[in-house]
Amino acid sequence: MTEPTPLPAPPLAVTMGEPAGIGGDITLTAYARRSGAASGARRLPPFFVIDSPERLEALAARLGVPVAVREIAAPEEALAVFPDALPVLRQDVPAAVEPGQPDPANGPAVVAAIERAVTLTTEGRAGGVVTNPINKAVLKQAGFRHPGHTEFLGELAGGATPVMMLACPGLRVVPVTVHLSLREAVDSLRRETIVEIGRLTADGLRRNFAIARPRLAVAALNPHAGEGGVMGREEIDIIAPAVADLRALGIDAFGPAPADTLFHEAARTRYDAALCMTHDHALIPLKTIDFAGGVNVTLGLPFVRTSPDHGTAFDIAGTGAADDTSLCAALRMAGEMAALRRETPA
Ligand SMILES: NC(=O)C1=CN([C@@H]2O[C@H](COP(=O)(O)OP(=O)(O)OC[C@H]3O[C@@H](n4cnc5c(N)ncnc54)[C@H](O)[C@@H]3O)[C@@H](O)[C@H]2O)C=CC1
Ligand SMILES: NCC(=O)COP(=O)(O)O
Numbered sequence: 183m184t185e186p187t188p189l190p191a192p193p194l195a196v197t198m199g200e201p202a203g204i205g206g207d208i209t210l211t212a213y214a215r216r217s218g219a220a221s222g223a224r225r226l227p228p229f230f231v232i233d234s235p236e237r238l239e240a241l242a243a244r245l246g247v248p249v250a251v252r253e254i255a256a257p258e259e260a261l262a263v264f265p266d267a268l269p270v271l272r273q274d275v276p277a278a279v280e281p282g283q284p285d286p287a288n289g290p291a292v293v294a295a296i297e298r299a300v301t302l303t304t305e306g307r308a309g310g311v312v313t314n315p316i317n318k319a320v321l322k323q324a325g326f327r328h329p330g331h332t333e334f335l336g337e338l339a340g341g342a343t344p345v346m347m348l349a350c351p352g353l354r355v356v357p358v359t360v361h362l363s364l365r366e367a368v369d370s371l372r373r374e375t376i377v378e379i380g381r382l383t384a385d386g387l388r389r390n391f392a393i394a395r396p397r398l399a400v401a402a403l404n405p406h407a408g409e410g411g412v413m414g415r416e417e418i419d420i421i422a423p424a425v426a427d428l429r430a431l432g433i434d435a436f437g438p439a440p441a442d443t444l445f446h447e448a449a450r451t452r453y454d455a456a457l458c459m460t461h462d463h464a465l466i467p468l469k470t471i472d473f474a475g476g477v478n479v480t481l482g483l484p485f486v487r488t489s490p491d492h493g494t495a496f497d498i499a500g501t502g503a504a505d506d507t508s509l510c511a512a513l514r515m516a517g518e519m520a521a522l523r524r525e526t527p528a
Pocket of ligand 2 (some may be wrong): 255316329332478489
């Protein structure tokens, strides 16, 4: 008896992001090098974008990117269209889009694209969600009440605790506190939060990256890990107890490790992910080492979500200067994560 032919993997759902930002630019140029042949890179997994077909066509003409855009009525059409044209599931934007000049009137369309991508992925009609950057200040003006995608996706997933992780070859970082002022981040630091984020990070590394026994470095908050309490007590009162809790859960964690010596080349070989207490402690090393190739991935969700590591870059939107390397890395990582989840369901 012959084996049944496996069904092809569903296409990834890419959101429009803030339409005045570089999301459209990098989606078009990434699609143009989907085969990987011209750039020498690996090919991209098939995807469709939730956006306005007319605005993407106009943007392709403005940028001089030779990409055909084709509207699809359902994600199931994307695999057949993808070799010849960029498949676009229609999401109209009510206000005219001028690169670099955001209009909060388009906020509801930006949010709807994210919601639709999540719904399609949850239904199994898309393989994962790949988000283009949103502008948090513009969306706030439009009434969006979440600090970013990460928190919104947690809510769309029914109240899951979402964990932001940024990854590039050779480094993964997780900020324990995310979209808060530095003062609020320090004030909000809790032993239980570090333990929960550490536990979800270890789970996420097993499930999405096939790391059987993840090693976690837990970075200090203060200079010299507080120098025995002389430069702050958070290490003694909060972080060291959290590391002990993680170890008691069977997780291979060490720390609090002085943050300034945690990211040089040799140090990076000692862990699979570094938990950092604030956003910039985590993201500065990663974006310094590999801004172009970094990927933002959300762990702790029942579906796959990745994103480029950068923002809306209004200063270069519509100019052709935007580098799509991070989006391409996000697409490849989402494809690999989705494949792993299909092979070994939770
Ligand atoms: N996943 C998301 O939705 C993210 C959204 N953002 C949002 O983006 C907005 C702008 O944030 P910024 O801090 O200014 O960061 P940004 O990443 O948009 O820009 C910082 C600098 O990097 C450059 N840059 C960014 N991406 C680039 C690319 N692909 N190619 C070439 N140059 C690039 C920009 O031109 C700018 O000079 C904010 O509203 C922020 O919240 C930021 C990061 C991630
Ligand atoms: N700096 C990372 C960032 O802002 C990403 O936010 P999110 O929209 O992916 O939650």
